Amino acid sequence: MIVSGFFPDSVHAGITGRRSPAWATGTSYSPAAVDSPRIVSLNRAILAARIGAAPGSLLWLTQVHSAGVVRRSGNERTDTDTYREPEADAHWTTADNAALCLSVADCAPVLAFFPDSNVVAAAHCGRRGTELNLVGVLFEEIREKTSSDVSLAYVWIGPCAGADRYEIGFEAAKPFIEMENRYPGSIRATGTDRYLLDLRAVLHRQCIEAGAVQTRIRVDDRCTITDASLHSYRRDGIRSGRMAAWIVRG
Numbered sequence: 001m002i003v004s005g006f007f008p009d010s011v012h013a014g015i016t017g018r019r020s021p022a023w024a025t026g027t028s029y030s031p032a033a034v035d036s037p038r039i040v041s042l043n044r045a046i047l048a049a050r051i052g053a054a055p056g057s058l059l060w061l062t063q064v065h066s067a068g069v070v071r072r073s074g075n076e077r078t079d080t081d082t083y084r085e086p087e088a089d090a091h092w093t094t095a096d097n098a099a100l101c102l103s104v105a106d107c108a109p110v111l112a113f114f115p116d117s118n119v120v121a122a123a124h125c126g127r128r129g130t131e132l133n134l135v136g137v138l139f140e141e142i143r144e145k146t147s148s149d150v151s152l153a154y155v156w157i158g159p160c161a162g163a164d165r166y167e168i169g170f171e172a173a174k175p176f177i178e179m180e181n182r183y184p185g186s187i188r189a190t191g192t193d194r195y196l197l198d199l200r201a202v203l204h205r206q207c208i209e210a211g212a213v214q215t216r217i218r219v220d221d222r223c224t225i226t227d228a229s230l231h232s233y234r235r236d237g238i239r240s241g242r243m244a245a246w247i248v249r250g
Contacts, residue, residue: 033105059072
């Protein structure tokens with residue numbers, strides 16, 4: 001799916017889907033998922049061709065559910081034999097034609113463009129990254145390094161585990177319970193030590209806190225757990241592949 005009618009014409013962004021409802025093989029973009037490295041390399045090459053990028057030029061991360069952010073020069077290349085990529089969960093660049101990619105299943109991809117500095121950025125926001133306010137860390141680094149005006153940024157929050165299905169235990173929920181005043185309604189008790197987390201609502205609020213404005217934020221409200229066209233680790237377990245989300249300028 002291409003994110004259309006939102007970013008300026010010079011920016012291209014999107015997210016892939018789940019090709020087969022029976023098995024994920026052939027549709028994953030992450031070596032951490034079920035597919036072989038050969039299949040992952042093939043899928044990444046096909047994605048590069050689809051978005052008009054040179055083979056091997058897509059920029060990926062080794063995602064570790066952190067608040068780690070890296071700046072990309074645009075000259076990096078992924079070693080498809082070892083997949084040695086920076087350990088982080090967000091990256092950004094001012095380079096033309098540098099496609100920033102994420103692999104996602106139930107975590108939310110957040111893609112952003114800062115028009116005054118020509119920065120594109122991508123963040124992999126799961127429960128842990130959201131607890132650590134990865135979006136806020138990313139936007140603050142961009143502001144400090146480029147003097148970007150975050151209020152001008154275009155921010156897209158992609159599909160993720162939905163508020164009615166993303167159930168977590170008490171220890172995972174505890175930080176969000178403690179932040180209830182900051183993010184009202186984002187965490188709901190469903191039973192003894194069980195809670196539902198509205199990941200999208202927290203991310204949306206964090207974007208606002210970081211300086212983004214409502215009229216420049218778009219939210220894809222699809223739930224990965226209930227939408228069979230999307231990958232979901234919570235639904236499919238080890239059979240789940242990973243989707244690719246990307247953003248590129250130029």
